[in-house]
Amino acid sequence: MEQWRPAPPEEGELPATVRLNVASRVRQMLSHLVKTATWFGWGRIITACVCVPLVGFGAFFLLRTPATPVEASLSYASTIPVVGGALSGGTVSGVSTTVPFMAVHVAGNVLKPGVYDLPSDSRVVDAIRLAGGATAIADLNAINLANRLSDGQRVYVPAVGEKVSVSSQDGGGTGDLIAPVEYPININSADIALLDELPGVGPATAQAIVTYRDQHGPFASVKGLEDVPGIGPAKVAALQGLVTT
Numbered sequence: 001m002e003q004w005r006p007a008p009p010e011e012g013e014l015p016a017t018v019r020l021n022v023a024s025r026v027r028q029m030l031s032h033l034v035k036t037a038t039w040f041g042w043g044r045i046i047t048a049c050v051c052v053p054l055v056g057f058g059a060f061f062l063l064r065t066p067a068t069p070v071e072a073s074l075s076y077a078s079t080i081p082v083v084g085g086a087l088s089g090g091t092v093s094g095v096s097t098t099v100p101f102m103a104v105h106v107a108g109n110v111l112k113p114g115v116y117d118l119p120s121d122s123r124v125v126d127a128i129r130l131a132g133g134a135t136a137i138a139d140l141n142a143i144n145l146a147n148r149l150s151d152g153q154r155v156y157v158p159a160v161g162e163k164v165s166v167s168s169q170d171g172g173g174t175g176d177l178i179a180p181v182e183y184p185i186n187i188n189s190a191d192i193a194l195l196d197e198l199p200g201v202g203p204a205t206a207q208a209i210v211t212y213r214d215q216h217g218p219f220a221s222v223k224g225l226e227d228v229p230g231i232g233p234a235k236v237a238a239l240q241g242l243v244t245t
Contacts, residue, residue: 104149106131108157108191109138111214122149128157135159135214137189159189184244187225188218200238205230219245 100120104127107113111132118126125145134140139160149155185194187209195206205228212228213219222243225236 102149102151102153104151105154106157107154107193109135109159109189110157110191111135113192118149120151123147124149124155127155137218156191159186162186162189183242185242186245187222187243188213188245198239198242200235221245 101117102120102122103115104118104122105115106127110128111134113131116127116130118130123145124143124147127149128134128140128145134157137159138157139162140157142158142162143155185198187195192203192206192210195201195209196203198206201209208228208230209225216227219225222239222245223236224245225231225239225243226233
């Protein structure tokens with residue numbers, strides 16, 4: 001007699017014990033998740049689910065690469081007039097792009113005497129401004145600040161009470177003032193070029209005298225030159241009769 005044997009499970013069919021074990025494990029995991037969520041707090045979980053996406057979106061918005069501004073793609077008009085052509089070799093066809101300049105020597109009672117380049121339509125007041133402006137003892141009423149300048153002109157700014165002669169050799173009446181060298185030289189009004197005419201006084205010492213005078217005011221006496229750096233009693237004694245206040 002043939003012994004009875006259980007039929008083998010059909011293909012794809014799990015044994016009942018396996019299905020029970022899987023279901024038991026799923027129920028345990030769900031129970032564990034529910035307990036964890038209850039311990040942590042459902043309100044916190046919901047808040048975290050809402051806040052995390054918002055924070056991520058905000059970080060992306062702040063850290064993203066900004067778009068190229070519209071101004072960067074705009075073409076700007078040139079301030080140089082173009083007449084019938086394009087730029088070629090620094091010039092425009094029919095129009096010169098070179099601005100004419102002229103050299104003017106500014107001397108006298110200005111803060112920074114020297115030679116300056118100014119546009120061709122400049123006036124005396126422009127040259128004085130470029131030289132740092134007038135000093136406290138300058139007499140601006142003695143010169144015509146509105147006169148036009150010319151190339152190679154020397155503008156001299158006198159001090160109050162200083163006598164100067166007007167040179168009109170350029171024929172333009174530009175008010176080119178030239179101070180004659182006459183002794184004794186007033187150390188309270190003379191510029192660097194005039195002080196340089198004194199024996200034993202070079203450009204550096206003349207500059208030191210003017211700088212000290214601008215910072216401390218006019219000298220009370222010739223002996224006050226001893227307070228200027230680089231000038232001692234011997235040099236002041238050698239200048240006696242050649243300078244005055």
